[in-house]
Amino acid sequence: MDEESGDFTEDDYNIPSIKYEYLDHTADVQLHAWGNSMKEAFEQCGMAMFGYMTDLAYVEIKEVHTIEANADDMMGLLYHFLDELLYLFSVEPYLICKKVVITEFNTEEFKIVCKCYGEEFQIGKHPQGTEVKAITYSAMQIVDEPKDNKYEVFVIIDI
């Protein structure tokens, strides 16, 4: 790499017309949640997702909605659980959940029933965080080591 100083010609200062564009911005973030039980880790993961969408300190508990998720294995269950939560926000009731409480956590039949507490998202009241576009299975981890009391989940979401 050489440096040249000095005298530029007029042509040196001519700037070419623009023949480029920017495409396909993609991004993701990994949620890491834990708890004293796998149920709690799942609940925390759900709240983590909503916490990324807005500042939960501004969200009040005004409504409760119940969701169900079913799957064929634990990873599928985590995926569908988060997907159902995301759906609550994406369509009516446009719910931002401040708290999620799993009332049925069946790890044999892979079924979850969950109460979702919060309120409708309102621009102005709730700071706009980052839009969550999709849940992914990418690098998903479920750590289940009861003897160490270690229950953790890792989920990458597209934003």
Added chain:
Amino acid sequence: MDEESGDFTEDDYNIPSIKYEYLDHTADVQLHAWGNSMKEAFEQCGMAMFGYMTDLAYVEIKEVHTIEANADDMMGLLYHFLDELLYLFSVEPYLICKKVVITEFNTEEFKIVCKCYGEEFQIGKHPQGTEVKAITYSAMQIVDEPKDNKYEVFVIIDI
């Protein structure tokens, strides 16, 4: 999904402590550049990268530096060309290029010599765009169809 209205208990309003965190944010953007020759498409791609790092309207031509890139094929050449440009910015002279002019474009020996016009990046003078962390080979495309006068490149960069 059911909706329940109404009477919440005190416990319904209790918010769990936070047991989650956000990890590993990653993102990328695809540069798409074109020209009346492959040389021009490469030059445009280089300028596209700098245009992502700041608003080039604020950059003046005060210095010129010369870079060289070598590779074993055209994709390698595009990669190393952009990587050399990025290096100009990453270390001294911390150059933001407003214009790049390829003076040697050898597509048989895969060699580029390029003049890079611009100035040192200065916070305050130059709006801070997005940091470019790395060039990638991911989904790289080089479209070379002289009969249609179609010269295009697509490069994904990590940001």
